[in-house]
Amino acid sequence: MYPRSINHTVITALAEQAAVVLLGPRQVGKTTLALEIAAQTASVYLDLEREADRQILTEPDLYLDEQAAKLVILDEVQQMPGLFSSLRGQIDMRRRKGLRSGQFLLLGSASNLLLHQSAESLAGRVRYVEMPPLQLDEVGRDRLNELWLRGGFPDSFQAASDRASLTWREDFLRTYLERDIPALGPRIPATTLRRFWTMLGHAQGGLLNAAALAEGLGVSGQTIGRYLDLLVDLMLVRRLAPWHENVGKRLVKSPKVYVRDSGLLHALLGLESLESLLGHPVVGGSWEGFCLEALIAAAPIGTEPFFYRTSAGAELDLVLRLPKSEVWAFEIKRATAPKLSRGFHLATADIKADRRILVYAGAREVPLGDGLRAMPLNAALALIRQQA
Template sequence: MYKRQTHHFVQSALESQAAVVLLGPRQVGKTTLALDIASEQPSVYLDLERDADRQILTEPDLYLDEQAGKLVILDEVQQMPGLFKSLRGQIDQRRRAGFRAGQFLLLGSASNVLLQQSAESLAGRVRYIEMPPLQLTEVGADQLNALWLRGGFPDSFMASSDQASMDWRLDFLRTYLERDIPALGPRIPAATLRRFWTMLAHVQGGLLNAAALAEGLGVSGQTIGRYLDLLVDLMLVRRLQPWHENVGKRLVKSPKVYVRDSGVVHALLSIGTIEGLLGHPVVGGSWEGFCIEALLAAAPTGTEPFFYRTSAGAELDLVLRLPGGDIWAVEIKRTTAPKVSRGFYVGAEDIKASWKLLIYAGEHDVPVAEGVRAMPLEQGIGLLRAL
């Protein structure tokens, strides 16, 4: 077992907020974390994918009235959308009785659906926390290549061999496509969605070209948008938006698209070993996506991520606008040579970046030029976590 950093965030939130919504894709470790928290205090746990547990909440107020003073954990809460109004009443009733914080921990695997339901009913009563897969700081810097290859889903990362890890990820993909996504309502053929997901992996970190994807699948551009929205909503794909604040510059307006877990990228492309990965055309995009997810998981709450690209060739792989207003320009390269392109300097000047970093595959923090530092991923993560 790895001690998850999200554990501290959830505990801290429960000490000050009536309800906490913990979001993350399936199998990322939400239930394990919730049960760990439950073992530390009086609590009850219900899995709303189980008929028996849903039956308990047929009359939710009758049951929840009896649990006052306990932490109520509701797993896969999006399975019962009508429950949120009852939760609002329960929170307000308990506040009047003196129970102000730590009342409900809600776990969900579909972000926008869940957010809309809870935002309408629990405004001012809830905090949202997204749980990422295992992070480099949790498993140790010596495990970087294993984490990159296998991804951060705990069962994949901790598998007994690379082949066992690949088998787990292939089963994970099959379950999502054949059971989990249809359970949310969309009637999309599993084979079609798998092809779409694989096409995204092939162009990992590329600009979204909906027309090319539509032609490849034989569907409309509107359908491509619907497929992409679904995978983004399930926190399986990231749509990184372009920076758009430079007046007078001809900016790229299409988003960049990343399959969020590197292990899923490699499973979709049948890359099973680190040697196979290093020789594959997707290696640069895979490394870039892996680093972006790690940096965003470490960034302060409220950080806004973008990329920057102009028609003249200025380009920044990642732009972070931090809550205090600082802007970080980040270049990501799978190289041991700490050099950045002229396009990076131009882009950093355009956005008036206060920090300029190169995340590279070397081992040392070194100056590249005035105001620009190159450092390994672990150190970049440390900088953001220290903010």
């Protein structure tokens, strides 16, 4: 088991807030982390996908009253949306008794669904933390290519071989399509959603073209929006918003779309080995998405991610607006020689970037003048983690 950076974030949140919602896709390690935290304190764990555990909460207040001095961990809490009103009453009752923090750790794999369910009931009583897959600084920079190829899901990354890793990811995709997504309610044929997901993979890092996707699948643009909303909600696809502040230029307004885990992207495209990946047209988009997800995960809580592109061609792969209002601009290139286009310099001037960084595939950190630095991914991650 790798030490997870998010562990400290969750423990700190529990020390400061009554309830913490830990979000993340299935198999990312939420339960393992929660049980590790549970081993350090008096606690009780319930998996709400198990009928027996749901039965325990048929009368939630009767059970939870008896657990007032314990940390209550509820896994896949979106399975019981009616529970949130009881949790509000429990938190308020415990606060009156002087128990103001560390009461509930709620785990879920459907972000928008959970946020909607909990927003009104637990307003002012809850903190949200998203758990990413394994990160480069958790597994070691010497395993960068392996992490890029296999992705950050622990079982995929730790598989005995690339073949075994790909098999695990194919099973993961099949389970999501045939069991998990139908369990949420949408009646979408698994083959159709798989084709849509694969189409997104082929266009990794491109602007969303709903009309082209709709034509390819033979569905309406509205249906494409519904499919995309679902995969974004499950934290499997990222819809990266364009920079929206007025800079006096004509800005591209369509979002960019990424399959969030590089390993799942490669499974969708049937890429088993590093050699097959390096020879595939998606290699640039895959590397960009891999680095982009790592940078967003390393940024302080409250950071807003964007991309920037004007109709004239000025472009930034990633713009991070940190909680203290600093703006960091990133260009991501799968190249060993640090080189930037004129469009990058124009774009950073447009948004008045405080930091300008080129993340490239070289091994050294190189100053490029005027405050711009080229650096490998691990150095960029270390720099941004210092801002937390």
